Amino acid sequence: MAIEIITPVDDDWEQICRTDGQAFGFDYTPAEVAELRPLHDLSRFRVAVDDGQIVSMAGSYALDATVPGGVCIPMGGVTWVSTLSTHRRQGIMRQVLNAVHDDIDERGEPLASLYGSEGGIYETHGYGVASNSRTISIDAKRANFRAEYVPEAGHVRYMSGDDVVDTISEIWERFRRCRAGEVSRSLVEHDVLFAIRGRPEGALSGAFYLHHTDGYAVYRIDPQWNDGQPAHVLHLIQMVAVTPEAHAALWHTVLNVDLVGEVRSRIVANDDPIGFLLTNQRDVRTVSTRDNIWLNVRDASICFGARTYRTTDRFVVEVDGKRWA
Secondary structure (H helix, E strand, O other): OOOEEEOOOHHHHHHHHHHHHHHHOOOOOHHHHHHHHHHOOHHHOEEEEEOOEEEEEEEEEEEEEEOOOOOEEEEEEEEEEEEOHHHOOOOHHHHHHHHHHHHHHHOOOOEEEEEOOOOOOHHHHOOEEOOEEEEEEEEOOOOOEOHHHOOOOOOOEEEOOOHHHHHHHHHHHHHHHOOOOOEOOOHHHHHHHHHHHOOOEOOEOOOEEEEEOOEEEEEEEEOOOHHHOOOEEEEEEEEEEOOHHHHHHHHHHHOOOOOEEEEEEEEEEOOOOHHHHEOOHHHEEEEEEEEOEEEEEOOHHHHHHHOOOOOOOOOOOOOOOHHHO
């Protein structure tokens, strides 16, 4: 039977989750299937169906992206890109992604983006690496702030309960509007992330939230008691700071959490200045670097036209598309 590319409906959601889990090597629990459903507009998804079975899929989120200068433009955040191993190398994923890209174009979104599970796939679909991130490790027992950067005490507090989602969503919106490349997040997404992060994950604790007027940090603890010589590993999940003062205060707090031996994070920007705040920059050890956001410019005139600059000059960009022809 020929492969059909269709737009799924609500009744397809459980099969979408099952196929995605099979492709990525895990199972969604019934609770996760229900929890994730409000995040996804299935009219933005396309699935490949073979004899009644969903064998490949991709979709997108409706996002706003901040471009240099602070203007926000619509963007399709491509997600759930997966194909069953039984249906690889048959051109099915290309058909599915082409359909998703067509939908993004029809919605007037001049930009598509994604996080790549693999680094060698997406150039063939018109994407290029737009940003990188690094994994860092800091020996918390050795790291000390330079005297001139030690923040005044009292500006960072723990937060919990019903106010967390509203607080972080307000700060995130301020942050992403002043950081080129960041994207909007709906209140529903913040709500779901809060629920997911609140649950322990293997040996890791549920998430702890630190709040500053102009920022927040989220971390989990992997307890390492070491026969009375505690050296927990603090996994920093997210650090959001609108101002340099918030950045310094949050990092200072994270590096001084009791019983922690190592602070580790996989989401640190290459230009994060944490090393310059310490007396010894070598205390910040870069474990690895990797691609972060991939972009597919659907309408170059809109994307470049929305950018603003701090100088008046002429800037010409030629786009021929030959690389992905």
